[in-house]
Each structure stands twice: as C-alpha cells, then as structure tokens.
Amino acid sequence: MPVYRLNDNEISFPDPKKAEPDGLLAVGGDLSKERLLLAYSHGIFPWYSEGEPIMWWCPHERYIIRPENIHISHSLRKFIRKNDVKVVFNRDFADTMHRCRTKREFNEGTWITDDMERAYCNLNREGYAVSVDAIVNGEVAGGLYGVTFGKCFFGESMFSDSENGSKIALVSLAKVMLEKGMKMIDCQFHTDHLESMGGESICYDEYMRIVNEA
Numbered sequence: 001m002p003v004y005r006l007n008d009n010e011i012s013f014p015d016p017k018k019a020e021p022d023g024l025l026a027v028g029g030d031l032s033k034e035r036l037l038l039a040y041s042h043g044i045f046p047w048y049s050e051g052e053p054i055m056w057w058c059p060h061e062r063y064i065i066r067p068e069n070i071h072i073s074h075s076l077r078k079f080i081r082k083n084d085v086k087v088v089f090n091r092d093f094a095d096t097m098h099r100c101r102t103k104r105e106f107n108e109g110t111w112i113t114d115d116m117e118r119a120y121c122n123l124n125r126e127g128y129a130v131s132v133d134a135i136v137n138g139e140v141a142g143g144l145y146g147v148t149f150g151k152c153f154f155g156e157s158m159f160s161d162s163e164n165g166s167k168i169a170l171v172s173l174a175k176v177m178l179e180k181g182m183k184m185i186d187c188q189f190h191t192d193h194l195e196s197m198g199g200e201s202i203c204y205d206e207y208m209r210i211v212n213e214a
Contacts, residue, residue, distance in 0.1 A: 003027055006056070011035050016042050016058040016204065023059035030054070031119035033126055040147050040154050043207055045188065050113045062207040063199055065185040070174035071198040079164050086135040087172040093124040096131035096143045100157035112157065120156070123147060134168035141165030144173070151182040151214035170197060183214040 004014040006029035019025040025044060029035055031054065039045060039056060048055040097120060101112035123129035130153070133143035142165015144158035153173065158166040174185065187194050190201060 011038055013039065013042060013044055013056065016044060017060075019058045019060065021060070023057040024055060025058045026056040027053045029056070031115055033119075033123060033128070036119065036123060036147070037128060037149065040149050041211065043186075043204065043211065045154065045156075046116070047111045048113075049111060058204070059189070060204050062202050062204060063187045063190045063194065064202060064207065064210075065170075065174065065187060065194065065197060065199050067174040067178040067182060067185065069198040069200070070171055071196065072171055073196070076164055076167055076171070080168065084137050085168060087169065088133050088135060089176075090124070090131055091133045091135075091140075091143075093129065093131040093145065094121050096133055096159075097121070097145050097157070099140075099143065099161070100145065100159045103159040103161075120145070120147075132169040132173050134165050134172070136162060136165065136168070141168065143169045146186075150211070151177075151180075152184045152186060152211055153177060153182065154186040155188065167197065184210050 003020065003024055004026040006026050008029060011034050014026060016025060031046065043062065044056050044058045046054050047057050097112065097117055101110050120129050128147055128149060129145065130148050131143060131145040134141045139162065141162040142158065142160035144155060144166060146153050146155040158169065160166040187199055190199065
C-alpha cells in the first residue's frame with residue numbers, strides 16, 4: 001500500500017493498523033500540539049531526519065516498561081549509595097533535549113531536528129512533555145525526555161554524559177510514575193539497555209488497551 005500523505009489543513013491520521021511492516025504510517029502534516037497529542041493517543045510518533053518530510057510511525061510490535069517492573073541492578077544500587085545523587089524533573093527541558101540531540105548527532109545521527117526541538121519545548125510549556133535529569137556529585141550525568149499524556153509516559157530520547165546517568169533518570173521516572181498510579185513507559189523500540197531495565201514487547205492491541213485505560 002502507498003504511504004498515506006497527511007492533509008496539512010486537517011488534524012487526522014489513517015488507521016494505525018494500516019502502517020507498513022516497518023511501522024511507517026504517513027508523511028507530511030506538522031508538529032503542532034494538536035497533531036502531536038492526537039498521534040501519541042494512538043501510539044503514533046514522528047521520526048525523520050533533517051531535510052526529509054515529517055514521517056509518522058506506528059510499529060505493530062511495541063516495547064514498553066511497566067513502572068512496577070523496572071529493574072535496578074545490584075551495581076546501580078551500589079553506585080547510588082556511594083555517590084551524591086539527585087534527580088530533577090524539568091530542570092531545563094530545552095537543555096536536556098539538546099543534550100540528547102548532540103549525543104547522537106556525531107555518532108549514529110539524530111531525528112531531533114530544529115523543528116522537533118521547538119515543537120517539544122512547546123509541549124513542555126503546555127504541560128505535555130517532561131524532562132528528567134540525574135545529577136551526580138553536582139554534575140548532570142544523564143537524562144531523558146518524553147511526552148506525558150494521561151497516565152502514560154511516551155519516551156523520546158535519553159543521554160548519558162557519565163556512568164549510570166540515564167539509568168538513574170529512568171529508574172526515578174518509574175518510581176514517581178508508580179507512586180502516581182501511572183501505567184506505562186513507551187520505549188518505542190527494543191534495545192538491550194531497555195531490556196536490562198525491565199522492558200517487554202507487546203502487540204499493538206495490548207498497547208492500545210493500556211493507553212485507553214490510562
């Protein structure tokens with residue numbers, strides 16, 4: 001099937017189940033708050049490179065972490081005990097997002113374009129996006145950011161500038177979510193790192209069941 005081209009004047013998406021096997025669902029549209037929130041409420045997210053049209057993805061298999069299943073290794077517990085560790089939510093959303101961008105930009109490349117930075121900083125100002133940073137011995141060690149909608153957190157990216165930085169941020173996010181009765185951290189895709197932290201694969205129907213309940 002041809003990939004669906006979005007109408008710039010209409011905030012809508014095709015049926016997510018019509019996504020290509022690799023997850024590509026549609027191209028075009030914009031990164032307005034209204035379109036982004038509609039996308040996330042159906043498990044759709046933007047992912048593209050500078051100079052490309054906006055591409056919208058909805059993989060049939062999803063990778064998530066349930067807050068109650070977050071895994072904290074013995075070595076991470078030991079590291080936290082031995083160091084001065086603090087975690088800050090929304091320390092500086094723009095800075096955290098830009099750190100995620102630059103960490104990847106000179107390695108495997110990044111989907112965090114200038115337009116993406118502006119769009120997600122706007123979501124943060126509107127209360128729909130959150131950053132989490134781990135401060136270890138007075139320095140920013142790592143962090144992450146994502147969209148928060150209902151009782152779900154849709155993770156976008158993370159970075160580590162020193163040992164265990166992103167792990168501490170993720171564990172702290174899961175702890176706060178558990179306290180607030182939140183249901184799911186959407187990781188989008190599997191990585192060995194996320195698997196070691198308690199991630200699991202689920203089908204799109206199960207994913208949407210959680211989203212709708214949350």
